[in-house]
């Protein structure tokens with residue numbers, strides 16, 4: 001008889017059994033709730049994390065040391081992180097990697113070009129060797145501003161780009177994403193199963209509103225350090241946004257670059273349609289086990305209209321008004 005082999009679950013589903021004792025002790029003191037994908041979410045410093053990510057958060061808070069020229073791409077999940085990574089990688093590396101058919105994005109998913117601090121580099125108790133990274137180093141993070149490693153917050157040279165998105169689209173995107181990562185033999189979440197959790201803030205790196213607000217305030221107080229973008233604006237006026245971003249990052253487009261049409265070339269290279277159609281994004285996987293195609297679903301503004309009832313939409317809009325009212329930020 002053939003022996004039954006239990007497949008190893010992808011890394012994003014590996015949980016408590018493999019945890020170091022110190023982390024087990026920490027989570028034993030934290031409030032917890034049922035998770036969307038991982039079995040539980042834990043509340044740490046005001047935000048919710050699956051346990052494996054929480055280990056990475058604490059590890060990078062303890063060990064990461066920034067360089068003066070580091071650039072951090074910050075987002076709450078499903079705000080357009082993959083797009084932002086593609087854009088900033090292409091912008092800042094355009095001298096070494098001109099926008100041609102040999103560009104790294106043709107053979108690598110954006111998540112493999114700009115690593116997450118807490119989900120990739122410092123996850124699983126790792127201490128990554130960052131010595132060979134080219135300058136400026138690019139990192140991404142879903143960490144809220146107040147939970148960034150202290151040296152990052154204190155280093156006046158480090159630049160942060162934040163991308164936010166309408167919470168209704170974030171919710172719909174996250175609902176699809178987490179369901180797409182569920183093993184085939186497990187039940188998917190209905191939209192009702194997770195709607196209330198999202199509204200209460202019990203979601204990956206949520207509450208979304210608190211996340212956005214922390215970075216919004218920083219961008220108002222320190223505009224030379226924190227650049228705040230909206231997914232919807234990048235869709236509507238991509239040229240203006242990417243020129244602003246290039247200026248903020250200290251690599252504005254030269255006259256020659258403008259004349260050669262480089263802005264449009266970069267936008268085309270990083271467009272949803274182009275990236276989604278690449279072989280690497282159709283059939284590749286991240287080292288943590290997620291299929292690359294899970295990061296490219298529809299890539300539009302307002303897809304929530306196809307999924308949310310009027311009542312659900314009003315509820316999320318009400319929370320946005322209540323939480324962001326008076327801040328000057330409209331999402």
Ligand SMILES: Nc1ncnc2c1ncn2[C@@H]1O[C@H](COP(=O)(O)OS(=O)(=O)O)[C@@H](OP(=O)(O)O)[C@H]1O
Nearest residue numbers: 077078079080081082083173271272296297298299
């Ligand atoms: N290039 C480009 N342009 C526009 N939109 C894009 C692009 N790449 C990814 N997407 C859409 O972004 C959503 C995924 O969000 P994230 O990249 O933040 O996901 S993650 O946090 O990294 O898991 C997800 O949104 P939805 O389509 O609404 O689900 C992706 O389709």
